[in-house]
Amino acid sequence: MIIDFLYLLIHCYAIFAGIFSIAYILFYVFLAILSYFAIIKHVKYQRYLEEEVLLRSNHILGVSVVAPAFNEGVNIVYNVKSLLSLTYPKYEVIIVNDGSTDDTLEKLISEFDLAKIDFYYQEKIPTQPVRGHYRSKNPVYSKLLVVDKINGKSKADASNAGINSSQYPLFLCTDVDCILKRDTILKLAKPFMESPRRVIASGAGIRISNSCDVKEGFLLKVHYPKEWYPRFQELEYVRSFLFGRMAWSQINGLLLVSGGLGMFDKEIVVNAGGYWHQSLGEDMELITRMRRYMHDNNKKFLIKYIPESLCWTEVPSTKTVFLRQRIRWARGLIQTLYLHRNVFESKIWKNCIFNFTVLFFLRIHGSYY
């Protein structure tokens, strides 16, 4: 009796595993086809506007680079210098010191010759209190603004303070330890200017910097990771960005622009309420809310992805850290899906319903979406 039951259980599991695998493969074949068209489209559109023309223009949109920093004293100076060396004619770098307990702020003050300024801070998105704003007395660093605030126990809160302090209509959100390619702002801002429909967010590929040659915040040479965990993650990232996100971008069904690298329309983000500081996956939650805001207000929009690697970041190289990260992502996904569960009831979300279903059934185990 028990053996029969166990046999039935194994048989059922085998059928489930078979169907799941087939669905997974077929789904990825479908995504691969969509991605192919999206990438081809991107290549063709590149000739629409030569990037040098944009660099020479006075009519481009300004961009604020927002990078929260918490206890980054060891590398903060190099990282800020790296961000200040990006190629774009109209941008500012906002470093948000999120109540660091180390010497992050002191190092910034001494290295960049900062002085506290009377900044009229408008809390358009509620955050923890801001202690002050700093600007450099050295004109070389005129693009730099440092925001010092009380720790909000989340990257979301720090990013919101940066958004509140920004002056340009677009902002690029990144981590201070991410290494960006020089033309990152240009590549991400281009879709906002060339599309006839309003683009509310754009993102691009992120790669692994674990084994890369990095000197003083600048990427000298790209290497494939030497350790096994980063190696698999490298493949997973490439698969995710080229197969997944490009495909979703093609049907305007993207529900996530990575927290490590994403450019946003500030007006829409502020109206949508900014990053939610209690979210475990604030990047996905923000995009979902922005979509909701656009749908609720009957506004047409696009979220674009670029099939180019523009950002390099360190990933977990040990099992413990890796598992912790993936569990957090899975929890963030469940939280976002639960919070926006009415997507399945509403017809206005169109292509997102499919994406939500896929996320629920295929990505809930925590792999990179």
Add this chain to the structure above:
Amino acid sequence: MEQLIGYIKHFVIPFFLIITLSLIAILLFKRIRYQYTLPYRSQIIRKSEIFLTEITLSNPDKNTLKYKISKFKSEIPIHKNWCKDMLISNMILMKSNLKGKTAKNILSIYKQLELNHYSASLIRDFRKYKKCLGFYHFQAIGYRPGIHMIKKYLLHPNQIILSNANIAFLALSKGNWLALDKIPVKVSRITTIKVMDVLHSENIPIPKDIDLWIHSEKKAILKLAVMTMVFYNYRNKSAEIIKLLHHKHKALRIDVIIAIRDLYLNEAEEELLSLFDKEAIDVQLEILETLAVIGSEKTISFLKNEIPKQETKDLKLKMVFCYNTLDPAGADQLGSQDADTQKMINHIRKIEL
């Protein structure tokens, strides 16, 4: 069920396996071939760069140029498209860094190497991005005989081809706005950027019929007219520009307000003040930015009344900015009466150390 499993086992899995293995084999083959030819390509690229630099800067006579080019052609795989692409890219890069007669040398080398035929073949290609690449080659190298090929695409139904063909035509014809009437209803920011870039880089003279453009009923032409007038600092039609402040399209009104600022049309002050209350916040912000440039006593008294009443912080901040620019002493007086206004004044004055 058994049948389904058998079907999967015998057909679906082998099918995917074959596809996967074939893709892996193609990828490996391509990668190996790339690695194998890489040193050869690098050598050709280096050789081309040296040749182009030498021949462009040495300014040789016709016969020497002919001889050197035929010798160079025999040393590189000029029949390969990657080689042609590489040569043209190098030439474009060099041309952008050179001026005068030296820059003109690039054009004659381009013709001698018969790369114009390659660019023309790109324009004839059925793929739209290849066409755009061809337009770009002609435009960037300054190959004027290519105009007749580009002309065919000035009214193309595809927006990207149409846009790039028009820009290339405008650049090569040195300001012939032949297809102006046919430009799309909406002019994107990108089109504006491209037109302004051509006007700037090609030293195009002001269009003869610019005065007629400003009377057009098309929003796109009006936008181009206003921006072109700003570029040439052309103030002869200031009354017509000011009239456009009442245009039904908000985006155009914003462009006009910016144009008023850039052209210093002080006579628009009253009109701007009268429109202020009727406009949306984003337009109001632009009006205030313009009033900070062209404003007079009228603006000052208007702001003096408005600032204490204003509840929208963004708007109030811009008002304080405008007031502080026009009358710093008055701003101080206003700041002493209201702490919030004083904070805004401090922000404006000290944001740039």
